Amino acid sequence: MEKKNHNILAIIGLIILFGSIYMSTVLKIPRFYVFFCIGYLIIIDFINYKLRKESVIDLLFKKSKIKATYFFIIGSLISAIVVDYFYGVLLFEIWSWNNYTLVNWIVLYTIINFCFILLVYGTYKIFEKYLDDTKYNKYKPNHKLREKLQIIAFIFLIIPLINYMIFGKIGTNYTMIFPFLSIWLFSDSLLLEYKTPILLRLIKSKHIIYTLLLSSLFLVITHEVANIFSFEWMYVNIPFMHYMLYNIPVLVFIGWIPLILFCISFVETYIEKTKKI
Numbered sequence: 001m002e003k004k005n006h007n008i009l010a011i012i013g014l015i016i017l018f019g020s021i022y023m024s025t026v027l028k029i030p031r032f033y034v035f036f037c038i039g040y041l042i043i044i045d046f047i048n049y050k051l052r053k054e055s056v057i058d059l060l061f062k063k064s065k066i067k068a069t070y071f072f073i074i075g076s077l078i079s080a081i082v083v084d085y086f087y088g089v090l091l092f093e094i095w096s097w098n099n100y101t102l103v104n105w106i107v108l109y110t111i112i113n114f115c116f117i118l119l120v121y122g123t124y125k126i127f128e129k130y131l132d133d134t135k136y137n138k139y140k141p142n143h144k145l146r147e148k149l150q151i152i153a154f155i156f157l158i159i160p161l162i163n164y165m166i167f168g169k170i171g172t173n174y175t176m177i178f179p180f181l182s183i184w185l186f187s188d189s190l191l192l193e194y195k196t197p198i199l200l201r202l203i204k205s206k207h208i209i210y211t212l213l214l215s216s217l218f219l220v221i222t223h224e225v226a227n228i229f230s231f232e233w234m235y236v237n238i239p240f241m242h243y244m245l246y247n248i249p250v251l252v253f254i255g256w257i258p259l260i261l262f263c264i265s266f267v268e269t270y271i272e273k274t275k276k277i
Helices: 003-025 033-052 056-060 063-091 102-131 143-167 177-191 198-204 207-227 250-276
Strands: 095-097 233-235
Touching: 003 033, 003 207, 033 056, 033 102, 033 207, 056 063, 056 102, 056 250, 063 095, 063 102, 063 143, 063 177, 063 250, 095 102, 102 207, 102 250, 143 177, 177 198, 177 250, 198 207, 198 250, 207 250
Parallel strands: none
Antiparallel strands: 095 233
């Protein structure tokens, strides 16, 4: 995409973003989030384009990278349906989406989901540029580690189901962290084929932890605060629900961290795949 087109797209993104905020804060319309995510992604991608010369929007629309884009679409769709819908909404009722129709569900797991994953990655990368300058040695794929991560990811994925079969819904809200960790570790097992996975970076560098915490705080504040005016999504069965900060359960701030780890790992895997095509 030409520089001029990036500038035009950024202006459109600002209009969409502020329009979505107006929908939520003033009009109280619980359907603001799709516009919020689209506008947010465009702005974050523009900032990354200016600061880091990287645009994931450009990558998505390159015909030559279509195979990698299929990986991104299918992988993100499966992850969202399994974790958000099957576990979070259908089975455990941890959260709910405000009077969603079939069309709303389709929009959620396609447009919103795709934009969300990319904007989380883009936000993290902006913080990383200024907070984490760690240089990693050239990484050689560790196939044994990949197998171990995939086994652990599978175990984490079924822990809530095992708990549900044994105890019913007792304690299910405490096990919801495991599906999030599962999709992150599985994504890391794919990423390590190309570069140092996020898990090893967390072990080797304290800077990534600072970057992760600040990114998480920023994302929680921007997304969750925008939602408290119209409640497009509502937390129903979060542990320690009585501990709230501006009508947001405190545990939500922690719960975003494994979600962010997944988004970073998954998009980096996607980007590395585009380089091989």
